[in-house]
Amino acid sequence: MLFCDKNSHRRKEGPMDIRKRWVRGRDRCSFCGKSADEVRRLVAGPNSFICDSCVVMCKDLLERDEIAEIRAGRRLALVPRRIRAVLDSYVIGHDRAKKALAVAAFNHLKRISYHGTEVEMGKGNVILMGPTGCGKTYLAQVLARAMGVPVALVDATPITRAGYVGEDVESILMRLLQAAGHDIEKAERGIVFLDEADKLARRTGRDRDVGGEGVQQSLLRMLEGSLVAVPRRSSSGEDRVMFDTRQVLFIAGGAFDGLSNIVADRLQSARAGFCGGRQLGVGEGSLHETMPEDLYKFGMIPEFVGRFPVLIAVDALGEEDLARVLAEPRNALLKQYARQFALDDMTLSATPEGLRAIARRALALGTGARGLRTIMEELLLDPGFECRSGSTYLLDEKAVATGSARLVLPKLATG
Template sequence: MVKICSFCKEPQKDGVKFLINDKKDAYLCEQCVDMAYEFIHGGENKDVDISNLDNESIKHITPKELKDVLDSYVVGQDRAKKAFSVGVYNHYKRIFKQNDVKDDTEISKSNILFIGPTGSGKTLMAQTLARYLDIPIAICDATSLTEAGYVGEDVENILTKLLQAADGDIKKAEQGIVFVDELDKISRMSENRSITRDVSGEGVQQALLKIIEGSVVNIPPKGGRKHPNQEFIQIDTTNILFVCGGAFDGLNEIINRRIGKNVLGFNQDKRTKKENSNLTHLVESDDLVHYGIIPELLGRLHIIATLDELDKEDMVRILTEPKNAILKQYEKIFAIDGAKLKVDEEALLEVASLAIKRKTGARGLRSIMEEIMLDIMFDLPELKGYDVVITKDVVDGKEKPILIKQDILSE
């Protein structure tokens, strides 16, 4: 079996010695041993940047591996997960492997735009891959941003958040991910350029151009407004992956008009809700320009991935299947107090139906479950040795949970 260094992830090569622990499940190559010795005892490598060793694991990832990780946490959205996996893979291949092929061709950065309803998994995908790759991520809400000089947050504060996520390590921050949520909320007021200042719409989009494209940006180290007496930190955004997301409510009507479907009137074609949601997959750049996103910004968001609205079956899967599924979390909470939680299939379907009615997507499932579980969790410490059964009537508030005494108490 080929030994792989547990620290830098490099496989053993001929002539390279490995340090092995007693259990023979962890290995350290001689290069990492030397670097650790120098780091601790001083010498020429005392200030060596050991954070770059994490890059070795990123170098060996594949799109399939990334999608498998996303499949463990995000239900459905196969097309978007593939697009995101390929985008992240190509991005880090561009950073770490571009010089493997010796020629004059330079690979450009491919930023990503997610379009999908609220609670469909846009933010979760970015968080999941950032956690898996152990890279810093900054998630910000575009609605709080304004053009420089006006009340609100400066666009550069996004990079301050990224630097804070990287624990102040500038090199690590320059290889991180920035997720700008609610991009649709900063669409300009009309297709024509406004005579008055649109400081929280078009102004923010113009300010985003510089940092998304790739440039050296001066940022205030502690966030807040720029002041002349502050010392700025310079961050190069060339290798930062920007992922933008938004629900883009009303985009389907714009697509409808483009493909020649009547939006209003007696002769409009009757389509199901699912067919209407699938129209988002037909989105083109012109549709987003009509929506209010400026062409210059769209030109810097090269990959457009659309997400489907979640149906009832998807909601039930979200409750039960992912690694950190909501139901699994509640089962663990009950197990800690010596009780066992059982939720029947009809109850799960009812919870899913309520989430769809509220139009809050997957994130609405948690609040519904909290409402259902509140009273029973209040009494949970006294329910050791009981099975707690949740039925459809419990979800509807017609009955209380069924308590069944276990025959044998688990130790």
């Protein structure tokens, strides 16, 4: 298609007309025919020119085509690298876990986008293993935000088998439906994060394991993909909707205390008689080397583990990681508190030594990143109470040692 300017003739131009115009003025846009004097910028190519207006027009056309392809399901807007980039902006460390989650999320998007094609793609549910406070739940929240799908954060501990006091497994989907604004189609493409899933392990010595193996059994059909009758508003409501779980991504998270010992025993048995090395100590088995049989010994039934083909281990955060968590992410704690201080015309800053001192105290608490907010609340209690407009506070090593942010007095002006 040839775009002409308002001064061009109305008749359709032929090859000879274009050639004559090219001879009359070389510095003209090859698309709309405008001269260099009529446009803001003219970009030269090997044998042609294009003006800034036509560049914008071409860009709009390409973006419309891309949006149409995404809506038609022929292309995906997110790729693993983009998902990983979003995770990097909010989560510190866990490089391998973020890469594995990005791939799992991308496969989930492909499955729901190309659902109903000639090849039916299976589900890739995920088990996230790692100590408390390492960021498992937060990873799932940021992942859902990056994918643009609703997420339901469900605690597994109060869930019991049907007929016993507690929450039924259907309450999991009810929460996802609520997170989706009761839009059933949107909910059926969402994510369920089943926190404390390790508490569902088989409990020996009990005749009625209503909250362990029984719950695992009750979850099997939902995890595999089935139609479940879910209350729309409350667990006691009669108004129910059929919820198709085939496209729901389930992420089971837990600390799995003691699993590393099981992994160590297996690795020690495998190396016995071959290398004759030292005995592995307690807890030396890495969760990154976890196999399904290790989870069986932990107390998870094979049918449950088999519905989670992706096993991801998340390491504990060290001192340097916790110091970075305080200052680097988009919603870092230091940035949040600095914003709160700014609303009261106060300034808050921290030194690298101060951040590391806070990180050391958090490590001593043993609660991972959760301990950072507890310490920050303690350090900023007095400044928040005094609320001195125009004041500047500093979190350095001395402030952490004394238990309160230091008031930095402004220097007196000298004449």
